[in-house]
Amino acid sequence: MEELEYELSFYKSGEKWGNKKDIAYKILEVDGLNSRAINYLVEVYGRNNQRDSINVLFDNLIKTNSVNPKIYLIRASERNAYFSGLTFSQRINYLKKAKALDNENIEATYSLGKIYYELFIREFTNNKKKANLDHYAKSSIDYFTELCSIDEKFRETTKYPLIQLYNYRNEKTKSKELKLDNFQTSYFPVSAFVGLPENLETDFSVNVITNVSDFSVSGVESALFSINWYSEHLNALNEPVLSDTLPTKIYRFTYLRSFDNPIVIRLENHNDIVSIHWKVSNGAGGYEPGEIIVNESKELTTEEWRLIENKINSIDFWNLPSAETEIMGTDGSHWILEGKYLGKYKVVDRWCGGAISEIGKELINLTDLKIEKDKLY
Structure with missing residues (x-):
C-alpha cells in the first residue's frame, strides 16, 4: 500500500500526468476511503472535464461506505468540490450527512460554519437583494460556537469571523467579550500572524478566514499554517512557550532554513544574570523537524546583553509588524524573533532575515555555533 501511495505522489521525467488511475483504483480495492487515491482520481477527471466520472466514482464509494462520515x-472538501462543480448547497448537504453520522465531527462542524460564513460575505458584497444574510450569519455563528464547545482550541480560529458576525447582528456584548479573549493554544498568538483591516468590525466584505488575495490581508487559515509549522519545530526542540512564568526578559530567535538543520537561540536575563541557550535538530526547516542533536548554553555578560538590546531597539522591534505580506520564495529561510519583557510579548517573522537579520546573526555569533557562509541565508 505504501509503495502504491508513493507511486501516486511523483512523476518521472517525461511521464505523462494523469496516467496512474489504475494505481489509484488498486489502492481503493484495499482501502476504499483512501483520500490520496480519491483526490488523485477527482483531479484527473476534473482537469479532463469528466465530471460524470467523478459522480460515478463517488456514487460507488458512498454506496459502499454510506455509514462512514469520511x-x-x-x-x-473544497478541492474536490471545485473539480466536480459542487454548489454550496450540495456541499452543505454532504457535510450535514457526515455530521448526522458523527455529531461532534470537527471537520464537518468547522466546514459548515466556514461555508455559511463565506455565503454571508458573498451576499453582503453582492448588490442584489440581501435576503439570506441573517440566516447565513446565524448559521455560521451556531456552527462555530458549537465547534468551540467540541474543542476549545478553535476559539482562536473562529474569533475574528465571529466578531464580524456578532457586530453585523448588533450583538455588541458578545463581540466585546471575544475581543478581550486572549486564549492561546500554541507558541504564538493567532493575532500576531493574521493581518486584518482596521475596520474589521464593520467591514463585512472581508473574508478574514481565507483572504490573502491582495497581499494586504492575511487570513486566519494562512496564519495558522505558519503558526503550526513554526510550533512543530519549537516543540521538537523542546522549547517553552514564552510566558510570565519564565525569566523576566527573554529574546528567542528561531532560524528555519529550507534544507538545513533548524536552530533556536534563547537569550535570557534574570536579574542581570544573562544566559544564552541554543539547540539544533537534525531535520530541515522546510520539512520534518527531526530530533535534537545540539543542546548547549553558557553565561554572557550584561554588556553582551546590552549589545543585543541596543540592536533590537535600533530597529524599533516592539513596533514592527509581526508579519509582512511580501511574496516569499519557495526555498529560503524564515527568521522568527520573539521578545518577552515585563508582560509584553512580540514576535517578528521575516523571510530571509529582513529587518531582523543583523540581530539573528549577532545571536548566532554569541553562541558556539559555526555556520558556513553559504549556509547563512
Whole structure:
C-alpha cells in the first residue's frame, strides 16, 4: 500500500500526468476511503472535464461506505468540490450527512460554519437583494460556537469571523467579550500572524478566514499554517512557550532554513544574570523537524546583553509588524524573533532575515555555533 501511495505522489521525467488511475483504483480495492487515491482520481477527471466520472466514482464509494462520515467529508472538501462543480448547497448537504453520522465531527462542524460564513460575505458584497444574510450569519455563528464547545482550541480560529458576525447582528456584548479573549493554544498568538483591516468590525466584505488575495490581508487559515509549522519545530526542540512564568526578559530567535538543520537561540536575563541557550535538530526547516542533536548554553555578560538590546531597539522591534505580506520564495529561510519583557510579548517573522537579520546573526555569533557562509541565508 505504501509503495502504491508513493507511486501516486511523483512523476518521472517525461511521464505523462494523469496516467496512474489504475494505481489509484488498486489502492481503493484495499482501502476504499483512501483520500490520496480519491483526490488523485477527482483531479484527473476534473482537469479532463469528466465530471460524470467523478459522480460515478463517488456514487460507488458512498454506496459502499454510506455509514462512514469520511466519504461525505471527502466529497464536500473544497478541492474536490471545485473539480466536480459542487454548489454550496450540495456541499452543505454532504457535510450535514457526515455530521448526522458523527455529531461532534470537527471537520464537518468547522466546514459548515466556514461555508455559511463565506455565503454571508458573498451576499453582503453582492448588490442584489440581501435576503439570506441573517440566516447565513446565524448559521455560521451556531456552527462555530458549537465547534468551540467540541474543542476549545478553535476559539482562536473562529474569533475574528465571529466578531464580524456578532457586530453585523448588533450583538455588541458578545463581540466585546471575544475581543478581550486572549486564549492561546500554541507558541504564538493567532493575532500576531493574521493581518486584518482596521475596520474589521464593520467591514463585512472581508473574508478574514481565507483572504490573502491582495497581499494586504492575511487570513486566519494562512496564519495558522505558519503558526503550526513554526510550533512543530519549537516543540521538537523542546522549547517553552514564552510566558510570565519564565525569566523576566527573554529574546528567542528561531532560524528555519529550507534544507538545513533548524536552530533556536534563547537569550535570557534574570536579574542581570544573562544566559544564552541554543539547540539544533537534525531535520530541515522546510520539512520534518527531526530530533535534537545540539543542546548547549553558557553565561554572557550584561554588556553582551546590552549589545543585543541596543540592536533590537535600533530597529524599533516592539513596533514592527509581526508579519509582512511580501511574496516569499519557495526555498529560503524564515527568521522568527520573539521578545518577552515585563508582560509584553512580540514576535517578528521575516523571510530571509529582513529587518531582523543583523540581530539573528549577532545571536548566532554569541553562541558556539559555526555556520558556513553559504549556509547563512
